[in-house]
Amino acid sequence: MALINRNKNRDLLSRFVVDGGNKKLGESVALDGDILIIKMERDFIGVPLKHVEDMGEFLKVRGLVDLDKAKLLGKKWEMRYVKSR
Numbered sequence: 001m002a003l004i005n006r007n008k009n010r011d012l013l014s015r016f017v018v019d020g021g022n023k024k025l026g027e028s029v030a031l032d033g034d035i036l037i038i039k040m041e042r043d044f045i046g047v048p049l050k051h052v053e054d055m056g057e058f059l060k061v062r063g064l065v066d067l068d069k070a071k072l073l074g075k076k077w078e079m080r081y082v083k084s085r
Helices: 006-012 067-081
Strands: 016-018 024-032 035-040 043-048 052-054 059-061
Touching (some): 024 043, 024 067, 035 067
Parallel strands (some): 016 059
Antiparallel strands (some): 016 024, 024 035, 035 043, 052 059
16 A cells, blocks of 8 residues: 555556545546546546555545545546547
């Protein structure tokens, strides 16, 4: 279990992401600066990398997620990069 090293960004994509209770949140799809973008069902959420741990097989979000803020960060990313929506 290690905190995310920003130099290993490519290793963070296409990985399952779980919350503190090991409940699956979704899959990591992009990085937007220091924000990890997670596809959660049909939506995107954004979580700061400082709250993400590399657990080997998956990524884990530490602490409580402010879902409203995470959805806002995901929506901002989506508006810039996802053309098909």
